[in-house]
Amino acid sequence: MATVLISGSSVAGSALAYWLREQGFTPVVLEHAPAPRRGGQAVDVRGAALSVLRRMELEAAAHGLENHTDGMSMLDAEGNEVFRSEEVALSSGNLDSGDIEILREDLVDLIQERNQGIEHCFGDSITAIAQEDGGVTVEFEHAAPRRFDLVIGADGLHSNTRRLAFGPESRFIRHLGTYLSVFSEENYLGLDRWQTWFNSGAVGGTVMTVRDNAELRIFLGFASDPIEYDYRDVQAQKQLIADNVTGLGWEVPGFIERMWKSEDFYFDAMAQIKMDSWSSGRVSLVGDAAHCAAPLSGQGTSLAMVGAYVLAAELGRTDDHEVAFARYERRMRPFVEANQALALMDREKTPPEEMVARTDAVKNAIDLDAVVD
Numbered sequence: 001m002a003t004v005l006i007s008g009s010s011v012a013g014s015a016l017a018y019w020l021r022e023q024g025f026t027p028v029v030l031e032h033a034p035a036p037r038r039g040g041q042a043v044d045v046r047g048a049a050l051s052v053l054r055r056m057e058l059e060a061a062a063h064g065l066e067n068h069t070d071g072m073s074m075l076d077a078e079g080n081e082v083f084r085s086e087e088v089a090l091s092s093g094n095l096d097s098g099d100i101e102i103l104r105e106d107l108v109d110l111i112q113e114r115n116q117g118i119e120h121c122f123g124d125s126i127t128a129i130a131q132e133d134g135g136v137t138v139e140f141e142h143a144a145p146r147r148f149d150l151v152i153g154a155d156g157l158h159s160n161t162r163r164l165a166f167g168p169e170s171r172f173i174r175h176l177g178t179y180l181s182v183f184s185e186e187n188y189l190g191l192d193r194w195q196t197w198f199n200s201g202a203v204g205g206t207v208m209t210v211r212d213n214a215e216l217r218i219f220l221g222f223a224s225d226p227i228e229y230d231y232r233d234v235q236a237q238k239q240l241i242a243d244n245v246t247g248l249g250w251e252v253p254g255f256i257e258r259m260w261k262s263e264d265f266y267f268d269a270m271a272q273i274k275m276d277s278w279s280s281g282r283v284s285l286v287g288d289a290a291h292c293a294a295p296l297s298g299q300g301t302s303l304a305m306v307g308a309y310v311l312a313a314e315l316g317r318t319d320d321h322e323v324a325f326a327r328y329e330r331r332m333r334p335f336v337e338a339n340q341a342l343a344l345m346d347r348e349k350t351p352p353e354e355m356v357a358r359t360d361a362v363k364n365a366i367d368l369d370a371v372v373d
């Protein structure tokens, strides 16, 4: 049985491990964090990704953990409501669509429950990848070197695998001019299944209810040219938010005060990954590592789930990994490009209903059973 090292155990890595085992491979999952990572927002499983979840027989369980939202409002800088809807919510889409909005950590937990028996190595990272005839020798920060048939990077926007096998991130990252943070808080505002969006020019954010109204997820962001910052220095990232998210009324100053105490603060650039090829010899990429669409697209999780399914299916169809990788790319690229375009919509000029309609128009734009040569 061919062995596949998967770097990253979030949505793409977990889904890929599941589907590779289904196809008869032996996946080994490596995760840099010491344990499965918590935090982040409610993510959306839509269209073709919902079909992938159904094929994993996880759709009912995911519906059971679904985040229910009844609508959204938009506020101006002073906190006056300028838009309200009970039909769409920007981060959830059409509220009667059947799509699933679920906390990222809950989705990953569901998939990982299915992955029992698959070898997982936490708290380690790849330091070198040497491709030779018939295999790949991988060196790690902590563990002894090991040999695999294939290596797949599912390690996100700042993929370590991509850096080692394809080159520095700067060659592939396209900044969209915004930085975004998210953290959890108890629902001290008493919001009821609601999303409230606020912005003024270059700063803005959202607060939304999760976990049956018990908790809030608070997003704060600001427009900026690329900033050099330490990905691991959370205090410095909080300072960036405090320094830049200014001039907003309503509850926003209170959000910033609470941010300092949050323990699951997540901060990153709104950025996309654009690569001419997602594969190099026996190494390939999946999910954000290959083609991050940016949180603004609302489709990163769906792309990761569909990409994992298609990649495993293509590897299962042939013994020639190069043929499989080429077919995977041919099938995924149009879907990726249509979804990456969603993040480029002008949010100031596009009404929320139109943004949701554009997502609906592309969420199924791939045939999961297509056979390409």
Ligand SMILES: Cc1cc2nc3c(=O)[nH]c(=O)nc-3n(C[C@H](O)[C@H](O)[C@H](O)COP(=O)(O)OP(=O)(O)OC[C@H]3O[C@@H](n4cnc5c(N)ncnc54)[C@H](O)[C@@H]3O)c2cc1C
Pocket (backbone or CB within 6 Å): 007, 008, 009, 010, 011, 012, 013, 030, 031, 032, 033, 037, 038, 039, 040, 041, 042, 043, 104, 124, 125, 126, 154, 155, 156, 157, 158, 159, 160, 161, 182, 266, 286, 287, 288, 289, 294, 295, 296, 300, 301, 304
């Ligand atoms: C903690 C967290 C919070 C998030 N919050 C949001 C959010 O609020 N909004 C949003 O739109 N998207 C968020 N995302 C990103 C979102 O999960 C992805 O866009 C999408 O689900 C695609 O998933 P992915 O598995 O490709 O990438 P990711 O979910 O980014 O997963 C990458 C995984 O690789 C791991 N990893 C990183 N470096 C290494 C390494 N060197 N070796 C091994 N493993 C490594 C990471 O710890 C992570 O588990 C978040 C991701 C994480 C990890």
